[in-house]
Amino acid sequence: MELRLDGKVALVTGGSRGIGLQIARVYAEAGAKLMITSRKAEACEKAAASIDGEVAWAPSNVGKLDDAERVIDATLDRFGALDILVNNAATNPYAGPAIDVDLPRWEKTISVNLTAPMFWTQLAWRRAMKKGGGVVINLSSVGGLATSPILGVYDVTKAALIHLTMQLAAELAPQVRVNAIAPGLIKTDFARVLWDEGRGEKVAKAYPLGRLGETQDIAGAALFLASESGSWITGQTLVLDGGGLVAFKTVA
Numbered sequence: 169m170e171l172r173l174d175g176k177v178a179l180v181t182g183g184s185r186g187i188g189l190q191i192a193r194v195y196a197e198a199g200a201k202l203m204i205t206s207r208k209a210e211a212c213e214k215a216a217a218s219i220d221g222e223v224a225w226a227p228s229n230v231g232k233l234d235d236a237e238r239v240i241d242a243t244l245d246r247f248g249a250l251d252i253l254v255n256n257a258a259t260n261p262y263a264g265p266a267i268d269v270d271l272p273r274w275e276k277t278i279s280v281n282l283t284a285p286m287f288w289t290q291l292a293w294r295r296a297m298k299k300g301g302g303v304v305i306n307l308s309s310v311g312g313l314a315t316s317p318i319l320g321v322y323d324v325t326k327a328a329l330i331h332l333t334m335q336l337a338a339e340l341a342p343q344v345r346v347n348a349i350a351p352g353l354i355k356t357d358f359a360r361v362l363w364d365e366g367r368g369e370k371v372a373k374a375y376p377l378g379r380l381g382e383t384q385d386i387a388g389a390a391l392f393l394a395s396e397s398g399s400w401i402t403g404q405t406l407v408l409d410g411g412g413l414v415a416f417k418t419v420a
């Protein structure tokens with residue numbers, strides 16, 4: 169079966185760089201029309217111009233419900249449909265033991281990483297997918313399946329996102345499939361502190377497949393899940409981590 173998205177309309181949050189931009193590129197190559205969004209208009213415009221295909225952009229802060237309404241309406245106005253929603257934007261404002269987090273950073277992490285996927289999906293369902301069907305893909309993390317000395321707050325949101333994926337998959341079937349992707353360490357700005365300045369080579373050795381992830385590794389899986397080839401998959405979390413999680417479990 170071909171991995172094609174011809175005629176489909178996809179909305180990618182956090183589509184201006186990193187994993188989101190690569191997913192948008194791959195979807196456009198597969199024939200989809202794209203709406204990309206992130207907070208910075210200039211970055212969205214530049215990203216859209218770098219993608220070959222029919223691509224629109226609109227700035228938004230995913231944590232603001234008004235922004236979600238505006239971008240989803242803009243997608244429907246421009247393309248007349250919304251078939252694929254990729255909840256990709258996330259934040260990690262706090263590094264340290266979860267027990268020491270302050271309330272503003274706890275609330276910001278929950279708002280962007282968990283509340284936003286919930287309400288962007290609710291709007292997509294109510295305004296388009298309930299009638300027209302569709303696919304939702306949530307960007308979780310292997311952190312949602314493990315613990316960490318410094319990323320615990322972020323990991324809690326990613327674990328909850330895995331559960332939200334299962335819950336919404338059960339509720340929205342058969343019209344809408346909802347799946348998650350849980351990447352290991354991917355070489356993007358978001359995770360730069362973990363792989364830059366030679367740190368990446370050390371971490372790569374801990375991965376059975378001997379390297380860190382690239383955005384293309386995630387985009388390929390996002391294409392598979394959105395396409396007809398993934399049409400009997402819902403409620404699942406696809407771990408893409410070069411085998412890191414199983415190796416860790418073996419050692420532990």
Ligand SMILES: NC(=O)c1ccc[n+]([C@@H]2O[C@H](COP(=O)([O-])OP(=O)(O)OC[C@H]3O[C@@H](n4cnc5c(N)ncnc54)[C@H](OP(=O)(O)O)[C@@H]3O)[C@@H](O)[C@H]2O)c1
Pocket residue numbers: 181182183184185186187188205206207208211228229230231255256257258259280307308309310350351352353354355356357358359
């Ligand atoms: N990189 C990794 O190692 C890794 C591992 C596991 C999971 N993930 C997950 O993969 C996803 C993408 O991460 P990435 O590494 O590609 O990150 P990235 O390179 O930092 O890109 C993040 C994107 O999200 C946008 N964004 C951030 N906060 C936003 C907000 N409040 N509202 C709207 N847009 C916002 C950013 O643009 P603006 O700054 O312009 O808003 C940017 O387009 C995230 O869900 C992340 O948790 C990443």
